[in-house]
Amino acid sequence: MTEATFLPAERAKLQSNTNPSPRSDPMKLRHVIESQQFTLPLLMELFTRSRGMERIVARGGSLDYQNRIMAALFYQPSTRTRLSFEAAMQRLGGRVLSTEHARAFSSEVEGEQVEDSIRIIGSYSDVIVIRHNETGGAHRAARVSPVPVINAGDGDGGQHPTQALLDLYTIYRERSLDGLSVAFIGELDKGRTVRSLAYLLAKFERIKIFFVSPPELQMKPDILEYLDEHGVRYELESDIDRVIREVDVVYQTRIRPERMKDTQNLKRYAIDSAVLQRMKPDAMILHPLPRTVELDKTVDTDPRALYFRQAVNGLYVRMALLTMVLEK
Amino acid sequence: MTEATFLPAERAKLQSNTNPSPRSDPMKLRHVIESQQFTLPLLMELFTRSRGMERIVARGGSLDYQNRIMAALFYQPSTRTRLSFEAAMQRLGGRVLSTEHARAFSSEVEGEQVEDSIRIIGSYSDVIVIRHNETGGAHRAARVSPVPVINAGDGDGGQHPTQALLDLYTIYRERSLDGLSVAFIGELDKGRTVRSLAYLLAKFERIKIFFVSPPELQMKPDILEYLDEHGVRYELESDIDRVIREVDVVYQTRIRPERMKDTQNLKRYAIDSAVLQRMKPDAMILHPLPRTVELDKTVDTDPRALYFRQAVNGLYVRMALLTMVLEK
Amino acid sequence: MTEATFLPAERAKLQSNTNPSPRSDPMKLRHVIESQQFTLPLLMELFTRSRGMERIVARGGSLDYQNRIMAALFYQPSTRTRLSFEAAMQRLGGRVLSTEHARAFSSEVEGEQVEDSIRIIGSYSDVIVIRHNETGGAHRAARVSPVPVINAGDGDGGQHPTQALLDLYTIYRERSLDGLSVAFIGELDKGRTVRSLAYLLAKFERIKIFFVSPPELQMKPDILEYLDEHGVRYELESDIDRVIREVDVVYQTRIRPERMKDTQNLKRYAIDSAVLQRMKPDAMILHPLPRTVELDKTVDTDPRALYFRQAVNGLYVRMALLTMVLEK
Numbered sequence A, B, C: 001m002t003e004a005t006f007l008p009a010e011r012a013k014l015q016s017n018t019n020p021s022p023r024s025d026p027m028k029l030r031h032v033i034e035s036q037q038f039t040l041p042l043l044m045e046l047f048t049r050s051r052g053m054e055r056i057v058a059r060g061g062s063l064d065y066q067n068r069i070m071a072a073l074f075y076q077p078s079t080r081t082r083l084s085f086e087a088a089m090q091r092l093g094g095r096v097l098s099t100e101h102a103r104a105f106s107s108e109v110e111g112e113q114v115e116d117s118i119r120i121i122g123s124y125s126d127v128i129v130i131r132h133n134e135t136g137g138a139h140r141a142a143r144v145s146p147v148p149v150i151n152a153g154d155g156d157g158g159q160h161p162t163q164a165l166l167d168l169y170t171i172y173r174e175r176s177l178d179g180l181s182v183a184f185i186g187e188l189d190k191g192r193t194v195r196s197l198a199y200l201l202a203k204f205e206r207i208k209i210f211f212v213s214p215p216e217l218q219m220k221p222d223i224l225e226y227l228d229e230h231g232v233r234y235e236l237e238s239d240i241d242r243v244i245r246e247v248d249v250v251y252q253t254r255i256r257p258e259r260m261k262d263t264q265n266l267k268r269y270a271i272d273s274a275v276l277q278r279m280k281p282d283a284m285i286l287h288p289l290p291r292t293v294e295l296d297k298t299v300d301t302d303p304r305a306l307y308f309r310q311a312v313n314g315l316y317v318r319m320a321l322l323t324m325v326l327e328k
Helices: A008-013 A040-058 A079-091 A114-121 A137-144 A161-172 A192-201 A221-229 A263-269 A273-278 A297-301 A307-326 B008-013 B040-058 B079-091 B114-121 B137-144 B161-172 B192-201 B221-229 B263-269 B273-278 B297-301 B307-326 C008-013 C040-058 C079-091 C114-121 C137-144 C161-172 C192-201 C221-229 C263-269 C273-278 C297-301 C307-326
Strands: A069-074 A095-099 A127-132 A149-154 A181-185 A208-212 A233-237 A249-252 A284-286 B069-074 B095-099 B127-132 B149-154 B181-185 B208-212 B233-237 B249-252 B284-286 C069-074 C095-099 C127-132 C149-154 C181-185 C208-212 C233-237 C249-252 C284-286
Touching: A040 A079, A040 A161, A040 A307, A069 A079, A069 A114, A069 B079, A079 A095, A079 A127, A079 A149, A079 A307, A079 C069, A079 C095, A079 C114, A095 B079, A114 A127, A114 A137, A114 B079, A114 B307, A127 A137, A127 A307, A137 A149, A149 A161, A149 A307, A161 A192, A161 A284, A161 A307, A181 A192, A192 A221, A273 A297, A284 A307, A307 C114, B040 B079, B040 B161, B040 B307, B069 B079, B069 B114, B069 C079, B079 B095, B079 B127, B079 B149, B079 B307, B095 C079, B114 B127, B114 B137, B114 C079, B114 C307, B127 B137, B127 B307, B137 B149, B149 B161, B149 B307, B161 B192, B161 B284, B161 B307, B181 B192, B192 B221, B273 B297, B284 B307, C040 C079, C040 C161, C040 C307, C069 C079, C069 C114, C079 C095, C079 C127, C079 C149, C079 C307, C114 C127, C114 C137, C127 C137, C127 C307, C137 C149, C149 C161, C149 C307, C161 C192, C161 C284, C161 C307, C181 C192, C192 C221, C273 C297, C284 C307
Parallel strands: A069 A095, A069 A127, A127 A149, A181 A208, A181 A249, A208 A233, A249 A284, B069 B095, B069 B127, B127 B149, B181 B208, B181 B249, B208 B233, B249 B284, C069 C095, C069 C127, C127 C149, C181 C208, C181 C249, C208 C233, C249 C284
Antiparallel strands: none
16 A cells, blocks of 8 residues: 555545544554554553563463454465464454465355455455455555454555564564664565555654665655655665664565576675674664575574564564554 | 256255145245245245344344354355354354365365265265355255255356345345336346246246346346246346336346447446436345446446345344354 | 475474473474374374363364464465365364465566565464475475474375374274274375375384385385385385285275376275275275275175265364464
């Protein structure tokens, strides 16, 4: 969902706190479609709940969701994201309906509209988690759904807000978010998770962002304009070395070699033990995973490597989100 | 399953009330394979239970099925039907085993017999829901299964009895079934759901059916003979206009353009706002979904459009069916 | 996993009884990777628990596993094995995460390493059941997993230890294992289940094994060497007739015709009613299923046919294994 296609009035409706309905609790979420929805107080509420979920899981407990059903409706396979949401719902004590082939929704009709599917699945379930292959797919779903919709990634140019929320939570668990400097590295023009996280970072004070990528894969203007409007400092870079010594967070993403002009440069955007030595001793290395060559396995044992911690934090953040949208 | 391949003695065995066993409660179901099984008293029992399920779901409750397992064994993908059954079992408090790729049952053996799979899955589960690609597949399954089998659609020329039951329940919730006039529109020769519903309607008094389709796609003789035998009035039509003003139910189904002799005629079998104006003010529009061009989205907001109501009724009817076959 | 690739020190770690940790109960299992792990006392513990599971299932009960999650991670589809494990976990009262397309783990990255997937899934779940397409895949998973790993089959030349355990349990339920004579028939060089069962049989006294197959598909030397080392008598045969009258167990497996030099011989390795007549009256016929022509359906009604009993025993043995690895 690009900024342009999502009208302000519609964005407001995603949260009932901007909706003059009886359900006007400002901490209330209806749908989770894009990062920009999340106000600072809502983020803090989410993070407080996520901490609570850590404690519940640690003591092997669960919550009282045994009569609630989450439908995972994936139009593209993404086993890890799907299982993370399914585990979150089950750790709450809830139940799951699941498909990773929603495009083959029927053996009969090609090109069925997502709206019809959502209306129907929404009559079976209490919340729908959707991964859609088109940008804006989750928003189309939310417009007609009788139950809350959570965006689990929509299109190459869309968002993946729960990934961004778990990324932010992972940093938040380590240090204050104000004053943070972050390097996003990789294939940024199609970086759904980077886009979603940039929107969230703009809510904090004195943030500095470095977008590090080959010029042909740099971050798109819509995000840069958003950062300008919100007074966030950023720089476009093509050389890791110029930023690696000063950043607090290295947010690494993959680069598909076939999208680079010069694949000889691929190694210049990778993190390995040599790059590690130049990083701050208290830096954090994040990666949404899966990885290929851009993140060497020798990094795994470094205490600054937080990417497996991101995965487990994803469980807590998704549990917390589910409790928020399922609240009556 | 065509009439011809299903012997009367075998049909009798589908219900334990015709089976001289100790389990001879006349309201008892063993397998659900075809519409014809359902006597009027059994239909009324099912509908009474379905109403009860509506109330249980409305108050967020569930039943005592936490130790019962339903296996959904789909040889063809049909996400909507599969999730409807899975939601039904979970709303009862039960558990689900699921596959939408039963044909890829093994990475080793091509063309495995459905009988072996059923014997094995039946030793893991308490009820099997099967969607099979061949007409008669569900009946083959029931013949060897150690647990109840429910047909979730078998072959192009087979049946889809639970769809017909939810269709009938949707009409029943609105008005008396006796004296009903129904137009079936679309590609009727391969209309699994239309076939199953026609069998059910034949159980009621003073029914009038119009089969409306291009001549090359008209209803097959076996159903027409069945209606003749049961004294049900019907007419074959190729023009919607001749029937639309007088029918109580418009049961719309898709037409695949490639199956029509003249695709210019496709629009003549579609329901849109112009057709709506000619319908009775208290008519009902049903469609098994998914839809393509034969049912315009402008119809969705008309109070006579009941096709999304059909989906939620499917949940209640399937919950009720599961309680009936799982009763000890 | 061949003998060669699995170092003794690593094998020892699979069980905590050889691991000088505080969790040093000799009946304790950490991972289930290969048959050789199982000592005689551990086998007897497993079989005693399996009997208990039979009783729990028979009375429709379940155990106290409602907050435990099993992840079924299948890199190859194997619906039957997957559903058997999922049913086992659900009969214990537990919960299941499931994928039969783990290779399409992400829509983004080809060739993701199993290690990363396991680390992540292991942070969502309490036990991982893995089917991997490469020999040694389950062992690679166990090396990095934060939770117990159970091998549900790895590669053509690997193992399928839970299948072998349920095979052995099926025989054990009928008679004493010491002094048993067993004919393995079929495509033995790629027989994952035969390999795993041969390792287990070697733990008992006075076992005699006949490997019956076309010479080009005979059992590989690594298993024969293992039997030599453990003093187990065996013979290589190419003719069923020479052994069928004297064996206690006929363990039949499929033969893919395209792997035989002379497909005219295919029928010579099949079990049909003629072969039945030559077998001992108290013999047992086992088959891991699925079957093709090598096991005629006329055999199904013979009381010596135990292959559907194997399937239900698989449920009990997998329930028992899950309780053992999930014990705290």
